[in-house]
Amino acid sequence: MTNLIEMSHISKAFGGSKALHSVSLDLKAGSVHALMGENGAGKSTLMKILAGVHQPDSGEIFMNGEKLDLKSPRDALNAGISTVFQEHSLLPNLSIAENMFLGREPTTRFGSIDYSAMSSQTARALGELGLTLDPSQLVSNLTIAERQFVEIAHCIQADASVLILDEPTAALNAADVDVLNRNIRRLRDKGKAVVYISHRMEEIFELCDTVTVLKDGALVGTRMVSEITTDELIAMMVGRELQDLFPDRTDDKGDEILRVENLRITETAQPLSLTLHKGEIVALAGLEGQGQQRFLRSLIGRYHPFAGTISINGKALKMPLSTSAGVRHLQQLKVGFVPEDRKEEGLFLALPIAHNIAIGLHSRRPELAPARPYRSVIAHMMEVMNIKAAGPSAPVGSLSGGNQQKVLLGRYLAADLDLLLVEEPTRGVDIGAKSEIYHLLRDFTRKGGAVLVLSRETIELIGLCDRIYVVHHDTIVAEMPAAQATEHKILDAALMGGSTRQH
Structure with a gap:
């Protein structure tokens, strides 16, 4: 050639x-x-x-x-x-x-x-x-x-x-x-x-x-x-061989943090229910457009489901949540939402790294409280997340895609939350940064947090998570331990269409 x-x-x-x-x-x-x-x-x-x-x-x-x-x-x-x-x-x-x-x-x-x-x-x-x-x-x-x-x-x-x-x-x-x-x-x-x-x-x-x-x-x-x-x-x-891409799972499951009962995403959808405990990373898997994102966004008010009840740490939420204030309401309950589209929905590209991370800290404070610089917290997050930049004052828009993703995730890891709702945690991220993000999420759960995640990368869900729910036509059609899951099992459940829920 x-x-x-x-x-x-x-x-x-x-x-x-x-x-x-x-x-x-x-x-x-x-x-x-x-x-x-x-x-x-x-x-x-x-x-x-x-x-x-x-x-x-x-x-x-x-x-x-x-x-x-x-x-x-x-x-x-x-x-x-x-x-x-x-x-x-x-x-x-x-x-x-x-x-x-x-x-x-x-x-x-x-x-x-x-x-x-x-x-x-x-x-x-x-x-x-x-x-x-x-x-x-x-x-x-x-x-x-x-x-x-x-x-x-x-x-x-x-x-x-x-x-x-x-x-x-x-x-x-x-x-x-x-x-x-x-x-x-x-x-x-x-x-x-x-x-x-x-x-x-x-x-x-x-x-x-x-x-x-x-x-x-x-x-x-x-x-x-x-x-x-x-x-x-x-x-x-x-520059080295990458050992242990995914961190080890843990059996230290704590108290229930999220309970969803009889949620119907649309009027014609079958009801779905799920639970999530502290210490767990739980996945929503399935083919594109089957309802995973609609369900996740129902939890923050960005999508209004037809019916159902949701409780966080035993506190029932009045459904549907407000489209404009749902995310802020959940932040008060120590829940963070990491959107898939980091440029359009997540980051302020023209603002410095420091501002983008600190926004998550400021948002949980009373509206009239004086601002705090959080310099030490920002420096710590940049070091822990290995964010490659000239410094905290560098505009986020000047960073590579992987470093932008780390800044977005760092905003919520720095905010002392209990539950993270994460869409596509490693979209456009290199293999080394993926491993870092996987370990950061697992460290978050080891400290008592919980993560509900959706991803198009099935291998990612199998390696990262503790349990996997498979979604088809706006309802859950299968639930399986991630340690026993395979790509074939997940695809089979996703295509099966929920004639019988699998365990």
Whole structure:
């Protein structure tokens, strides 16, 4: 295979921080090339240079032997380089079709926008990914997973020679990942060069031909995937072999902290009940869109269930909780909610790390109480969570995705809570940071806390949790100890559809 793209000795600095140190990368036509490294290793910066978002301080880029001068994303797209960034770039107030053709809308012979052509071409691009979404639907009404697929369909629809996929499966469940992988192989077989950035090891070994590892902005090495083991790849990324990805479980189950009885998420849904004790990490598993998130958000007032009772530490909550004040009410009961979309719902990107962590501490104080700096608490959380940043005054928006996730989780771990409700605890987080987050959550429960978590990564739920509830059609269809669970058992229960509840 010939080199389609050659990135030669690329360097880039932001202020006094060196993001890339003379990194070289070759991409071959008809191949899937994995780009790996811990959060902050420089992967996204390197790809943003190839996508025309950033310009290198030094180094050169060649395509088919000819030098490229990429001064904007438009230059990259015109050269045949299309990107799906980890941070979604869709405009929520526009329709799917309008987003797909933004800036290059087809016109009729009278010069007006050809909405019919936009709609039909969008439907065709979505159909290739197995989606039946209405092209006229507003992006703001889509789930995180649906938005990700629209981004990928946009990338495919551009018919580029080079496709950059930055964490494309972070918001997808196993079935969606299979659909995506089939399309990536189809593009590879058509001679495209695909750059695949992911922290999911199983995807790298299943899908990719070559892997390049970056660490601290420098090139560690490039290897054929067929010639490397998982342990060797992890060692390249973190500088050591990673032992004990998941912490040991404990049998020290304490008092009941959460009880849900006969909750009906919708009028037609079957009632569900569950309990959670201090010292436990309990999972909500299942296929995408089966009600896990609706149930979790019923507990904070962001979704109004049809019926049911919920009590925390024996205190019954009046249902439904207020949409505007539900989260604040639960904070008073020492319950924290960690949302899936850290950028839109969790973090204040323009504010410093210190402010983002301290918000969780301030929110539990009386409204008229004088503010406190919490400097020692913030410094301790940054050290414990190994947040890589210039200091507590660094804006959260300047951090890598994994470090942003640590800041969000650190807000609630610092707030002395009893119960954490967590959506996707390690979305877009590297393997080393995943292990750190798993151990932090387990330490939280060892100190008497409890965690209710949902995740699309089944292996994560099996390794991290004590018990697993499987959700299908807005109700619980199975409950199993995580130590006895397998991916097959969970998928079987998720597909079974609740004809009989399993234990």
